[in-house]
Amino acid sequence: MSTFVKAPQPLDAEYFRTRLLGWFDQYGRTHLPWQQDRSPYRVWVSEIMLQQTQVATVIGYFERFMQRFPDVAALAAADQDEVLHLWTGLGYYARARNLHRAAQCVVHEHGGEFPVESVEALSGLPGIGRSTAGAIIAQATGHRAPILDGNVKRVLTRLHGVEGWPGRPEVERRLWQLAEHYTPHWRCADFTQAMMDMGATLCTRRRPSCLLCPFEADCVAHARGEEHRFPEPKPKKEKPVRQTLMLMLRDEDGRILLEQRPSSGLWGGLWGLPQFDDQGALEAWLGHEMSDSVVQGQWRCFTHAFTHFRLEITPVQAHLPHQGNRHAEAGRRWYDPDQPDSIGLAAPVKALLESLSSSTLL
Structure with a gap:
């Protein structure tokens, strides 16, 4: 240096x-x-x-x-x-x-x-x-x-x-x-x-x-x-790697469950897929919140780079046969990929939702 x-x-x-x-x-x-x-x-x-x-x-x-x-x-x-x-x-x-x-x-x-x-x-x-x-x-x-x-x-x-x-x-x-x-x-x-x-x-x-x-x-x-x-670059530090599972839970009408993230922090205020640190946490949440849902498998992991770290994202597919009215609480919404709402979405979430068209029903 x-x-x-x-x-x-x-x-x-x-x-x-x-x-x-x-x-x-x-x-x-x-x-x-x-x-x-x-x-x-x-x-x-x-x-x-x-x-x-x-x-x-x-x-x-x-x-x-x-x-x-x-x-x-x-x-x-x-x-x-x-x-x-x-x-x-x-x-x-x-x-x-x-x-x-x-x-x-x-x-x-x-x-x-x-x-x-x-x-x-x-x-x-x-x-x-x-x-x-x-x-x-x-x-x-x-x-x-x-x-x-x-x-x-x-x-x-x-x-x-x-x-x-x-x-x-x-x-x-x-x-x-x-x-x-x-x-x-x-x-x-x-x-x-x-x-x-x-x-x-x-x-x-x-x-x-x-x-x-x-x-x-x-x-x-x-x-x-x-x-x-010139200019001299910022001293390099190895970017840490984090992992997350993103749940793509689809109801019988083809809509995807989204949650709004906290107003500050990563993707603050944006709508995104529910995220979990590991498979156990995801399955525990489904068992408590969506007990009749069926996990259908994982998509290939991909990486999204942030300024200070890299996030390895593994999408997980799941299906909810009977949605009813029990999930219409604050901070959640059901999103139709074929008729997208005017809401803020993080880039990787937007890409995943665009891939879930009517031709790729779970």
């Missing part, structure tokens, strides 16, 4: 801005959906969606989200289930829960207006950190607010040869100093977009297009032939 050393002095700020904005005027992205009819609300939703997600993936989700929730009041008034449903497939569902909570805060505590007067005020909303707040202010109001998202970190660490993992406090402080140094008081929205575009389209994680970069002659990493080494 590299040790942290003081990076070279920054470039002249005016030189940097002139070259960056010159490149942006020719090659930058200016026709993204959230760049049209800009408002703090539209920019905010896009920035949250773009966290750890590529632009190409976000565009469709953003357009559907805006169609259903055209303003912050509509989002604040929505049920969390519907918000999570429109988020299904984007992952990192805490973003959607925080988005919903933040909308309610804006409506009930700020009179429906985003507190874009300062980074500090805006970052007081759920799910908005310093960099996201800066991006919203710069993009929506044109006021000066530095940012430091993943793309910008990559550009600055390579340009200056900044050693160390950017998650380390001393490295992050150095990068914020550089971001502050370069951010202008004019064309702030374009400058912010240009920094993000540089990282997303030229200074990419793999195979950066150095020959097309306006800073090819200035980049420390390029001069060393070490673009691949």
Whole structure:
């Protein structure tokens, strides 16, 4: 692992801005959906969606989200289930829960207006950190607010040869100093977009297009032939592996039993299949809750990767001949795979439910 050393002095700020904005005027992205009819609300939703997600993936989700929730009041008034449903497939569902909570805060505590007067005020909303707040202010109001998202970190660490993992406090402080140094008081929205575009389209994680970069002659990493080494990755730790059994219990009408997960934690607030640590726990639950059910076997195990661990999922088929009305309690629902409800589903659960069409009756 590299040790942290003081990076070279920054470039002249005016030189940097002139070259960056010159490149942006020719090659930058200016026709993204959230760049049209800009408002703090539209920019905010896009920035949250773009966290750890590529632009190409976000565009469709953003357009559907805006169609259903055209303003912050509509989002604040929505049920969390519907918000999570429109988020299904984007992952990192805490973003959607925080988005919903933040909308309610804006409506009930700020009179429906985003507190874009300062980074500090805006970052007081759920799910908005310093960099996201800066991006919203710069993009929506044109006021000066530095940012430091993943793309910008990559550009600055390579340009200056900044050693160390950017998650380390001393490295992050150095990068914020550089971001502050370069951010202008004019064309702030374009400058912010240009920094993000540089990282997303030229200074990419793999195979950066150095020959097309306006800073090819200035980049420390390029001069060393070490673009691949910056930014330094987070120190690796072996991801632990967990196992779970997912019960696919189908009634005589072909519907699947779902349970709503707790509001926080893994897949918080989403609907999913009942989960168990082992076969004994699953069978004990069936014997107590669904005594006339019949277990019909297991599907092949598959793995779903999270940030900090891997989950090995084994689907278990079961059939309930006579459902009656005894299971209509809070936190449970019977879901028809052929007529799906508008509810939030975790990606592996959604895939399993889609496989249970009428042609695959248990």
